Amino acid sequence: MDLNLTPDEVAFRDEFRAWLKKNVPKDWNEWRGKPLEESFPYLRAWQRKLYEGGWAAVSWPKEYGGRSATLMQLAIFWEEMAGAEAPPMANNLGLGLIGPTIIAYGTDAQKKRFIPKILSAEEIWCQGFSEPNAGSDLAALQTEARLVDGHYVVNGQKVWTSYGWVGDWCELVVRTDPAVAKHKGLTVLLVDMKSPGVEVRPLRQMTGESEFNEIFFRDVRVPERNVLGKVNDGWNVAISTLMHERGAYGARLLPIFKRNVNRLIELSRTIQRNGRPAAEDPILRQKLAQCCAEVEIMRLNQLRAFSRITATGAPGPEGSIQKLFWSELNQRLQQLAQEMLGSYGQLLSGDSHAVDEGIWSYGYLRSRGNTIEAGTSEVQRNIIGHFVLGLPRSY
């Protein structure tokens, strides 16, 4: 165990820190509270800048535009991004989940074709996994693809597709063999969202925004060369994406959580509760300390997981505890913010009395989705129970 930075890690940190100092846009605060639809071009331009500096996906191999950075350097990357109050990037799913899957399963031609444009945010990616009747039971999905004259013809419907409204390409899981067991007949296709027959509809969520979409596919033709991995091996390809999602996505969220808890500490000194600052209210003080502790433990769990992945080579089912931990922690943190803010907690963005441009009312509502998206807490517990602890499969 050695949590000191190695000389390589120090050099990496210093180089990135210096780059950030020169390049982080100064006007991010003006954009922060705006809906994603409005700020998206801004985030795209910011990612382009990171790409030009060689910082868009540091952990990817050099030959694909990364820096072959270690997972620890990746953790440093996110800490520096947070420290510099840098905006997030635009192509989150492409960079975090789909790019790594293409690097692991793609042909050379696919890597050459897709990876550079994921990095530059020239092509935004979305993920077509869930369906109306295949949520937690993902393998039950029904969207089908039939091979006709060198093209897969896709018919079906996907739902909860993040970035669907802005997506240029989609990592789509389809059924290619209905005759075999449900996990065995799936294939992953890389689908051009501009293909005829693709229809994207907004899905308005409880926050009021349309972060997600429904996507309809009617006789959409996908060339055979856009199969990712092997035909009928799509379950393994999809699981690889999901493990990235569960295992490493927390590192990306950690800076946001840290900023939120630090902001709550700041607020606790000025907000009055029971005739004194909230920071001095015995109950709120205890809850705030608990939140600080849990955000730190989220960081430590992530570092331990990275060390384990570095040793074993791939994220494993243990990653489910990161997802469980951060999603439930965020709900507690948002609830604490509400308790501290009292009546002001409910005020939405746009109200002149809203605290911090309404990020707390939004965050409170948005956090309900955390324990559902990317595998519900119940599914994560099933994964831990069966794949980590070796208990019999319950479903």
Add this chain to the structure above:
Amino acid sequence: MQFGLNESQEFLRGSARKFFAGECPIAEVRRLMETDTGFDAKLWVKLAEQGYTGIIFPEEFGGVGFGVVELILLMEEAGRALVPGPFFSTVVLAGSVLDSLASRDQKKKYLGPICRGEARSTVAFLEVGGSWDPNDVRLTAVNGKLRGEKRFVSDAAAAHWIIVVAQNGVFLVDAKAPGIRIQPMLGMDLTRKLYSVQFDDAPAEKLGETANSSRALDIATTALAAEMVGGMQRTLDITVEYAKTRKQFGKPIGIFQAVQHQCADMYLETESSRSAVYYAAWALQQHAPDAAAAVSIAKLYTSDASRTVGNRGIQVHGGMGFTWENDLHLYYRRAKASETAFGDATFHRERLARLAIDAEAVSAQKA
């Protein structure tokens, strides 16, 4: 940066696990918990032969010279085996205080015999009020003599020396000295015996200033949390094994999600505690600026989690978990005693708040 164990740390953990499984199986724990002190001379000799009684002390006093990380790996294994007797009190608690406060001559005199397995000791901290805040300590030495009462002193009856945290310094007294009366307190944990100790003008030797004992207490707190992690891991292992074999409705109960999810939460709580404890140990070893906060984070999380893990484990066991014959309650009892020792979650949340929330503290840190 690397959060995994290195080869020698893996080796230490593996050999400790084997040692405790062989020398201190649960039948032996049950035998010793029925004795007055829980102390076993034969086991103690073997602990010393392994170098465990001197694990983090400098070689010049007969120790092995390992760091805090190695200490907590050993304590995790001791916790898994529920090792009874004065090992924690002597080596971790008294040993750390001696190591950080005592003069070179005092270390030679007291730490040497501890390393060699010839002497046992403990630390007396709590008083009538039961507060873990050093500012609440009232007992005071006058002219080199102690008068007053300490409570919840672990393993005092097995100790040769009792180290006393007083208002005006940390003192060492001979447990056999005139004016000392040791009386058992009947604690829930049957494997680590508690005592009240009365001092009636007992002659005492000063080791150092009370204000300088915080690092030693932080090391002891972290080592105790590591022992708790070992207990949680064992509780989880026993429970998962039971859920795989116990059948109801014709199926192993572990197939039911209501049961399986309890086990998944036990895993999350155990792993998260381990992350916090390992980091605290490393931060102490490195004298990192956030070490005190890291210790409080480890103890506050582990205090709540070890209780919860025990609750879940017993619930999954059903009626069996409520029996004397099942081992779970032995871990459950230890967990409760350890939860409050050196401050429970509420205490450490307040300590963390002072470090991380109070404006003066935060700006002082930044400066």
